[in-house]
Amino acid sequence: MSAPTRIRATLRDGVTELRMLMSHPMENGLRKDAEGKLIPAHFITEVGVQRNGEIVLEADFGPSVSTNPYLAFSIAGGAPGDEIVVSWRDNLGGTRSDTIRVT
Structure with a gap:
């Protein structure tokens, strides 16, 4: 299992600002190791x-995204204590879900 997703969710002037850092190797399958063998795609x-169970963002990523992807965006509204859930799935079937409350 990967390290937890680092999430910040802050409310400012009626807008919830979300920032997250997902821990993942993001191998594209084209790099080679020290012995010259291809590193498998991952x-x-x-x-x-989701905010309080409502989907606020769905995104498709691919092999061209860098290691440990960083994502930031804002959503209208929100309140302190709202539950934010960040989930992801990778090409090998691995998943991760982390939760935080808006401050």
């Missing part, structure tokens, strides 16, 4: 973000 394919 990358996030789907990302979802």
Whole structure:
């Protein structure tokens, strides 16, 4: 299992600002190791973000996204204590889901 997704969710002037850093190697399958063998592809394919159970973002990622992807965006509204859930799935079937409260 990967390290937890680092999430910040802050409310400013009626807008919830979300920033997240997902821990993932994001290998594209084209790089070679020290012995010259291809490193197998291993990358996030789907990302979802929910606020209080409502989907606010769904994204498709691919092999061209960098290691440990960083994602930031804002959504209208929100309140302190709202639950934010960030989930992802990778091409090998691995998944991760982390939760935070808006401050």
